[in-house]
Amino acid sequence: MKKDVWLRLTNCKNKPLSEEQVRGIHPDIEELLTREVNRYHNKKNRQKIKIEANAIPEGSSTLFRLDGFEKQLEERELHVQQRENNIKKTIEAQVAEERKHLKDEYDALKSRLESEYNNCMVDMKQKIYSFKHQLEEQQKSGSDDLERQYKSRICALDKSNAVKDKEIGKLSASLSRSKNEIKDLKHVLSSVKKTIKTLDDIIYSKDQTIIAY
Numbered sequence: 001m002k003k004d005v006w007l008r009l010t011n012c013k014n015k016p017l018s019e020e021q022v023r024g025i026h027p028d029i030e031e032l033l034t035r036e037v038n039r040y041h042n043k044k045n046r047q048k049i050k051i052e053a054n055a056i057p058e059g060s061s062t063l064f065r066l067d068g069f070e071k072q073l074e075e076r077e078l079h080v081q082q083r084e085n086n087i088k089k090t091i092e093a094q095v096a097e098e099r100k101h102l103k104d105e106y107d108a109l110k111s112r113l114e115s116e117y118n119n120c121m122v123d124m125k126q127k128i129y130s131f132k133h134q135l136e137e138q139q140k141s142g143s144d145d146l147e148r149q150y151k152s153r154i155c156a157l158d159k160s161n162a163v164k165d166k167e168i169g170k171l172s173a174s175l176s177r178s179k180n181e182i183k184d185l186k187h188v189l190s191s192v193k194k195t196i197k198t199l200d201d202i203i204y205s206k207d208q209t210i211i212a213y
Contacts, residue, residue: 042070
């Protein structure tokens with residue numbers, strides 16, 4: 001019968017299933033099919049046994065006992081099935097509880113990691129701001145120092161230039177005086193030369209006069 005069901009599923013006219021789809025049928029359905037097939041075979045066997053039992057004189061009593069035994073088996077099977085269902089429900093409940101527990105742990109861990117990440121980002125931003133502020137202060141302080149050094153050097157250069165200007169003024173005045181003195185000396189020298197020439201002329205004239213006498 002399972003083979004017939006397989007053939008019906010794969011060879012039906014309206015939207016037949018592929019073998020992969022049939023193999024993917026839920027195990028509970030396969031179990032149901034197996035149980036129904038077994039029940040069908042048991043029913044056929046029981047009918048056969050009834051026919052054979054009716055042909056025997058003591059077959060009715062034996063058949064009655066067999067029916068009682070089958071009822072006990074069915075009750076036991078039902079009890080086992082109920083127990084399996086209870087176990088299945090218990091396992092499903094435990095799995096659901098475990099999933100919930102794992103999800104709660106995951107959510108708590110995720111929340112803690114997000115909190116740590118946010119704290120880390122805040123701390124990083126604060127450190128970056130502090131570092132930036134320090135750099136700006138250092139840059140400003142360095143600029144102020146450079147400006148002070150520049151002004152100090154300019155002031156020193158101005159003082160040095162003023163001193164040099166005074167020295168140059170003194171040198172210029174001294175040079176001017178020296179030039180005037182040289183000019184005066186040249187004038188005196190020229191006058192002396194003229195005087196010497198006049199004296200030479202007088203001496204020469206006297207010498208000529210003396211020679212004439």
